[in-house]
Amino acid sequence: MAQAQIPIDSQINGAHQHPEAWSWYHYFWYNTDHKVIGIQYLVFSFIFYLIAGVMALFLRAELYTPDSDLLDPNVYNTLLTNHGTMMIFFWIVPAAIGGFGNYLVPLMIGAKDMAFPNLNAISFWLNPVAALLMGVSLYFGGAQSGWTAYPPLSLITNNLGQSFWILSIVFVGTSSILGAINFLVTIFKMRTPSMKWDEMPLFCWAMIATSALALFSTPVLAIGLTLLLFDINFGTGFFRPEMGGDIVVYQHLFWFYSHPAVYLMILPIFGIMSEVISTHARKPIFGYKAIAYSSLAICVVGLFVWVHHMFTSGTPAWMRMFFTISTLIVAVPTGVKIFSWVATLWGGKIRLTSPLLFAVGLLAMFVFGGLSGVTLGTAPFDIHVHDTYYVVGHFHYVLFGGSVFGLYAAIYHWFPKMTGRMYNEPLGRVHFLLTFIGANMTFLPMHQLGMQGMPRRIAMYDPQFAGLNQLCTIGSMILGVSIIPFLINMIWSWGWGEQAPRNPWRSLTLEWQTTSPPAIENFDEEPILWAGPYDYGVDTQMEDDEETVEELLATVKSEVK
Amino acid sequence: MAKEKETVPGSLIALTIGLVVAVISFWYGQNNNLLPEQISEQAPLVDDLFTVMATIATALFLIVEGAIVYSLIRFRHRGEDETDSEPVKGNFPLEIFWTAIPAFIVIGLGIYSVEVYNQMGGFDTSGGPQMAHHQHHSVEIASLIDRDVSAPLIGQAGIEEAIEQAPKTRPDYGIGASPQDVNNPAEVVINVTGLQYAWLFNYPGDNITSGELHVPAGKDVQLNIEAKDVIHSFWLPQFRIKQDALPGQMSQLRFTATHTGTYPIVCAELCGAYHGAMRSQIIIHEPNEYEAWLTENRVATGTDQPTVAVNPQDLSDSDYLEPYAKEMGINADVLAQIQP
Numbered sequence: 055m056a057q058a059q060i061p062i063d064s065q066i067n068g069a070h071q072h073p074e075a076w077s078w079y080h081y082f083w084y085n086t087d088h089k090v091i092g093i094q095y096l097v098f099s100f101i102f103y104l105i106a107g108v109m110a111l112f113l114r115a116e117l118y119t120p121d122s123d124l125l126d127p128n129v130y131n132t133l134l135t136n137h138g139t140m141m142i143f144f145w146i147v148p149a150a151i152g153g154f155g156n157y158l159v160p161l162m163i164g165a166k167d168m169a170f171p172n173l174n175a176i177s178f179w180l181n182p183v184a185a186l187l188m189g190v191s192l193y194f195g196g197a198q199s200g201w202t203a204y205p206p207l208s209l210i211t212n213n214l215g216q217s218f219w220i221l222s223i224v225f226v227g228t229s230s231i232l233g234a235i236n237f238l239v240t241i242f243k244m245r246t247p248s249m250k251w252d253e254m255p256l257f258c259w260a261m262i263a264t265s266a267l268a269l270f271s272t273p274v275l276a277i278g279l280t281l282l283l284f285d286i287n288f289g290t291g292f293f294r295p296e297m298g299g300d301i302v303v304y305q306h307l308f309w310f311y312s313h314p315a316v317y318l319m320i321l322p323i324f325g326i327m328s329e330v331i332s333t334h335a336r337k338p339i340f341g342y343k344a345i346a347y348s349s350l351a352i353c354v355v356g357l358f359v360w361v362h363h364m365f366t367s368g369t370p371a372w373m374r375m376f377f378t379i380s381t382l383i384v385a386v387p388t389g390v391k392i393f394s395w396v397a398t399l400w401g402g403k404i405r406l407t408s409p410l411l412f413a414v415g416l417l418a419m420f421v422f423g424g425l426s427g428v429t430l431g432t433a434p435f436d437i438h439v440h441d442t443y444y445v446v447g448h449f450h451y452v453l454f455g456g457s458v459f460g461l462y463a464a465i466y467h468w469f470p471k472m473t474g475r476m477y478n479e480p481l482g483r484v485h486f487l488l489t490f491i492g493a494n495m496t497f498l499p500m501h502q503l504g505m506q507g508m509p510r511r512i513a514m515y516d517p518q519f520a521g522l523n524q525l526c527t528i529g530s531m532i533l534g535v536s537i538i539p540f541l542i543n544m545i546w547s548w549g550w551g552e553q554a555p556r557n558p559w560r561s562l563t564l565e566w567q568t569t570s571p572p573a574i575e576n577f578d579e580e581p582i583l584w585a586g587p588y589d590y591g592v593d594t595q596m597e598d599d600e601e602t603v604e605e606l607l608a609t610v611k612s613e614v615k
Numbered sequence: 616m617a618k619e620k621e622t623v624p625g626s627l628i629a630l631t632i633g634l635v636v637a638v639i640s641f642w643y644g645q646n647n648n649l650l651p652e653q654i655s656e657q658a659p660l661v662d663d664l665f666t667v668m669a670t671i672a673t674a675l676f677l678i679v680e681g682a683i684v685y686s687l688i689r690f691r692h693r694g695e696d697e698t699d700s701e702p703v704k705g706n707f708p709l710e711i712f713w714t715a716i717p718a719f720i721v722i723g724l725g726i727y728s729v730e731v732y733n734q735m736g737g738f739d740t741s742g743g744p745q746m747a748h749h750q751h752h753s754v755e756i757a758s759l760i761d762r763d764v765s766a767p768l769i770g771q772a773g774i775e776e777a778i779e780q781a782p783k784t785r786p787d788y789g790i791g792a793s794p795q796d797v798n799n800p801a802e803v804v805i806n807v808t809g810l811q812y813a814w815l816f817n818y819p820g821d822n823i824t825s826g827e828l829h830v831p832a833g834k835d836v837q838l839n840i841e842a843k844d845v846i847h848s849f850w851l852p853q854f855r856i857k858q859d860a861l862p863g864q865m866s867q868l869r870f871t872a873t874h875t876g877t878y879p880i881v882c883a884e885l886c887g888a889y890h891g892a893m894r895s896q897i898i899i900h901e902p903n904e905y906e907a908w909l910t911e912n913r914v915a916t917g918t919d920q921p922t923v924a925v926n927p928q929d930l931s932d933s934d935y936l937e938p939y940a941k942e943m944g945i946n947a948d949v950l951a952q953i954q955p
Contacts, residue, residue: 127888127889127891128888131885131887131888204846206844206846206862295862295864300863301846301863301864302861335690339704340703340704341704342705343705344705344710344714366859367859367861368787368788369788374737375728375732378725378728379725379729382721383721385721386717390713390714396679396683396686397706399683399686401690403690403698404686404687405692406687406691406692421679425676428721429672432724433732433737434660434731435665435668435728437858438661438856441848441850441883501649506852507853507879509882509883509891511885512890513888514891516879588704589702591699
């Protein structure tokens with residue numbers, strides 16, 4: 055076993071108190087270190103977050119008035135398609151799974167790297183290729199048929215832009231499949247020998263569920279999109295009704311992936327939540343097993359709910375009813391997680407740090423998004439609000455209020471570990487406040503708009519909806535402004551912030567037991583599990599113990615030296 | 616000791632909170648005013664379901680958000696206390712409780728939804744008396760309008776004949792007759808065609824094609840919906856019903872309008888650049904006015920040529936639509952192409 059060699063290696067190399075670090079240019083080229091790859095993913099995807107965010111601001115600006123007066127309607131459709139596509143495939147999925155998954159999983163389980171470091175680097179570098187293809191698509195006018203790309207619209211609208219869009223998504227999908235295999239093997243085979251399953255951080259449990267979902271569902275999307283590509287370019291008729299094709303089959307293939315994709319975007323975030331809340335509330339996670347197993351339950355049930363995106367499409371009554379029930383069932387394991395986190399907060403000693411604020415903001419918004427999700431799960435009500443702003447409001451509550459808040463929490467929480475420097479706390483709080491106000495102002499009125507009769511994906515709308523739309527647009531501008539304190543904070547702190555100690559949060563998971571930033575192969579010695587990942591306050595002599603740990607490490611270091 | 620006597624018992628606080636939450640939730644469920652006017656028989660069914668869900672959701676929302684806010688205030692870190700908190704790792708009965716309660720709620724909602732869907736007529740799409748006529752017709756349907764319109768009809772054709780002229784095929788998808796009407800054919804049958812970017816309504820018994828939907832109040836109306844080019848979605852917000860119009864596949868909506876009036880028809884599925892402008896109206900007449908409208912439009916041409924009841928500029932009276940009328944490509948020529 056490679057792990058048995060870790061101590062020997064470190065002795066041979068003459069272990070260094072300050073680890074040899076990567077230089078800045080190492081981050082711009084092929085590198086097999088999971089930490090470099092994780093940061094590559096995060097920075098790469100964040101750029102696309104900014105691009106897709108600017109697109110959203112243009113969409114909202116267009117919707118400030120009922121008329122289509124700011125953008126050409128075709129450009130509007132290009133922006134709405136690529137806003138969705140980029141936020142999903144180039145921001146949340148790569149940042150949550152590629153970024154934090156890669157950075158944290160090997161550290162948390164005490165491994166030197168991922169199981170297949172080269173495969174890992176390849177899966178990252180597929181993303182810039184995909185981005186290039188997306189750029190080509192945009193150069194030709196971009197895909198304009200929504201991120202769902204339903205035929206026949208996708209077959210007759212801007213074929214060149216649509217084709218490159220498909221190729222781009224297929225590359226991202228391939229990256230996702232390769233990454234999923236890597237995570238599963240790493241977590242199953244490379245845990246430090248003393249770590250039992252129920253001592254594994256909950257983020258790793260979430261990554262198991264995420265990877266299994268990606269592995270099962272992504273190939274189905276690839277099939278659907280490839281058939282669409284053939285229909286556009288090579289004269290086939292899989293989805294051409296006039297050639298005997300069936301457009302509803304495409305929708306099944308698409309949603310068989312794209313509903314689980316929702317869980318790909320939230321399960322890793324759920325993992326982050328467990329880490330952040332427990333650490334900053336100084337309290338053990340409430341119901342470890344319930345949280346761990348509910349991830350798996352969401353993974354399994356989540357594979358059987360996709361038709362709820364098709365309740366008004368060509369779906370027979372029995373299907374609408376079956377998927378109503380299965381969709382409602384997903385609410386149960388999700389509720390278990392929410393209640394467990396609230397119970398973790400209850401009775402804690404909560405530090406109102408930026409990561410905790412974002413985690414609690416997530417909790418607050420996700421509760422709302424989850425409840426509106428239950429209403430959408432019932433076919434009779436969904437028939438009314440399907441494809442309206444109610445849906446737009448709902449999924450921004452779970453994707454922005456959920457995933458993006460979770461990513462912010464994670465960035466603040468692990469910033470000291472990744473960069474070796476502390477971020478600025480007051481700026482982080484300002485960022486939280488602006489984001490929380492902006493998000494609710496933008497997305498809450500959308501529910502009413504949808505129920506009153508405003509469909510989604512429109513550039514021109516009935517003037518009676520103008521008032522609420524203006525409120526949404528103002529909210530979106532606040533969201534746009536909220537990014538400024540974040541950017542200043544990140545750039546300034548990364549360059550000139552206060553040096554971060556090894557474990558500023560006094561967290562118990564393994565990534566905090568090594569230096570900040572960690573040495574190239576993570577741990578100078580094989581890490582020892584001193585406590586369970588969430589055993590805060592378990593030993594009344596906790597403070598003394600921690601000091602003992604520090605002392606022990608120091609002694610070991612000096613001996614090695 | 617004196618202090619203990621003065622504290623309010625925890626159970627009393629819980630009871631008070633429970634009552635307040637119940638009252639607020641019930642009030643909000645009844646008075647949220649989020650849904651528009653109810654014009655169909657389905658609308659109250661859907662709205663009642665929403666009221667139940669909104670009441671439960673409000674209660675859960677208040678409890679969870681209340682617990683979060685309370686924790687943030689009551690349990691926030693103060694002063695220099697660097698110790699950790701009481702290590703509570705779980706509470707099995709509590710976890711069972713908050714797994715079981717949501718499970719019961721969603722199972723209840725599931726059963727209720729199936730019942731509402733049944734009352735709306737959702738189960739009438741497969742099975743039923745006309746099932747035998749059903750066939751796969753992806754190519755045949757594409758020419759449905761031409762076939763119906765080409766059937767020569769003399770002026771006096773009425774609703775009764777319209778029923779006889781109804782398509783022999785039975786849609787697979789959508790909302791059909793309510794359980795009470797499952798064996799009765801609809802009183803008015805209208806063929807709906809979605810195309811970029813307009814809805815066309817064809818009254819097969821009367822040789823009328825219109826850009827607006829005219830229906831009689833209190834009559835059982837069936838819409839047979841299809842699309843010419845891409846997927847559209849036929850939505851009547853005040854009726855709470857929606858069904859995608861699919862190229863190559865027939866779907867239906869069946870409803871009874873409860874009031875007269877004019878209400879929007881909205882396309883809800885992205886269908887191209889001017890998707891937002893693909894709007895029309897449903898005009899609900901008293902039955903005698905409806906007959907008059909039919910007669911007027913039949914008489915308008917006086918031949919067996921189908922009447923284009925509305926010229927393109929009148930497709931919608933909304934001001935915003937006007938600038939797009941040309942770009943949308945809906946003009947007399949296009950309408951003429953659709954007619955034989």
